[in-house]
Amino acid sequence: MKEFIPTIVLDGAPLWAFITWVIVLSAHAIQQPKICRLLGYNGPVPSGLGKLVLLAAPLMSLALCMTAGPTAGIFYWCGTFSLAGVVTALGLACLQSHR
């Protein structure tokens, strides 16, 4: 399967997994009324197909991480989730302060 994945994705798999997690968690955040209120966000929120994609995205990041091997992959997946969560929360906090 690795032959079909571009080298840039394969080499930076944990980084891509991290980015995927940031997108998923940001999308989750804008679905929460409390966070929307804090941010003053009134834009569109994912619904229907968008939610399905958001559910599938963590699996995609898991698949990406697995290219580093099954054991390391699980660790990368969990580790990038933790880091992405903190980065997303800090990013949203910065947006709050700007507002």
Next chain:
Amino acid sequence: MRDTLRQRLGWLHTWIGFVTGLLLCVIFAGGTLAVFNTEITRWMQPENSRLPSGLAPSPKALEAARQNLETLRAQGKQPFLSLPSVRDPVLRVLQYDGHEFVGPALDPIDGQRINVRQTVGGQLFYNLHFTLWLGRDWGRRVVDMLGLAMLVGILSGIIIHLRLLLPDLVLFRPFAARARAWLDGHILAGVFFLPFIVGITYTGVIIHAAAVLPDGAAIHRQAGPMPTALKTPQALPSLTPMLTRAEAEFGAGQIGFFLFNPHHISAVRADGASFLMTRDEAEFRYEDGAFLRHVKHIGATTVLSQGFRGFHFARWTPLPLRWLYFLSGLGGTLLIASGLVLFLMRYRRRYGNTISFCLAESLVIAVLVGFVVAALGLFWTNRLLSATLASRVMWERNIFMAIWLFSLLHAWGLVLAKRAMSAWRQQLLAVTILGMGLPILDILTRSSWTVLLGRNIFCAIDCCALVVGMSAKAIHQRLNAPHQT
């Protein structure tokens, strides 16, 4: 008022969290630094900075190591030989001095002694992490009990926060009221680093579970008669053929160290060879170095146990994953630290003038800031003490302890004088100076430092110290703001 499950568990979380959190914070911080224990040791021995990583030991170097080992064995010591690896490129003839593993480092090419300074290195944090320096038996017992308490704290925390777990997943309000901001930070660290914190705590407790739960070793392991090799150390056979034979069993570069057991010599599989920390061995005879057998540790429980060790010790991890371990450990430390600060905030108004609160606050200052001052102080001590000083290891250890103790006394004195904020500020200032000054010290005390600019352990540790210093400065400034005092 109704006595609900959340209230009960809230009380349990608060008190178990505070009482054990003081020591757990030290354990977590020590463990976080111990992720890079080898790298810290290398930073503290700048003399071997020119050696490239991943060199296989030459026969000449192994012969020199053998002679070193024989000399030590003749003195009645029990040394072992650590082989070079990607993380640590030298041969080390090590022995346990009751506190740390110490001994000479040899060049893997020609076997010449590298004139490195003796240092406690990263081993200090490693030992602190799993024994709190209370001795091997009591230390493991105490740390294990604390680990169980941590699991209780985590479980109660999850139950308390369960209702808001998903809606408030990424909620962080650093600009809200201070207590709210700290609580958000506490929850944020707790939720996102939960997989790591639960995993690392549980595996840590399991590894030394025998210290607090019934153990089968006494029944199932019986000591044999004292062999001749232990009474009168024999001449060691050549190590090169043994290493070649062991590599044929485990693969090239997969041998971690040679142990000199009473009955035989063991070439032990490197801990970094795979996720499972198997410690499989190739055994050799003392007389002629002949291969005896390949000892494989198998069985479902054994493999499970090896997996727990692999998870906890993380010696198999590639560099990016090691950094993730480090950052996750930092997350765990911040979780406990924010919990301690929240405890003080909660009880300051009602009990702020009592002696017990003063004691609690000074302990928190000593743990949260004093430990960082002492750790940075150790790095400074390492470079400022003469490289040839006798009992250097003891000096470094004692100075680390002295700085930490001084931090506690300083905090205690100022808190009693109703100047708790000054205690926080002054110690944070010390962290700022020591942290931001460490890169400069490194440049001044390391020869040919320009050659080693770039991606290496020296730059990484200097950058980390700089970040710690800058963070301390930011907190210091926030504490200085008029509305915060």
Next chain:
Amino acid sequence: MPDIFTSVALHYNNMRMSRIIPFKAWSPAYSRVLRLVICMSLAWGSGAAIVQAVALHFSSIGENAYVAGQIMACLLIPIFMIIGFGWHRYGLLALGIIGTLAMLACQLG
């Protein structure tokens, strides 16, 4: 209905026992600390009994049976603590029953 410790606390205060024992009053905090200590003892005792029971029933695998028991016990002890402390009315009873069963499993090998 207050649990056993709060009842004792109320009784203590009503009886003016504080004249004899030098506590100002038996607050709920004291009862909670007492309950916590009992929970810890019972949870650890149950865990230790589980290890012994597993070691006894799977003695064929030798020392590994102890390791398996320890792996189970380290998972269960915190859960026992939460049950004992968090379950308002029957938590300690449940913990007592668990401990007794584990002890029986030890003895009936």
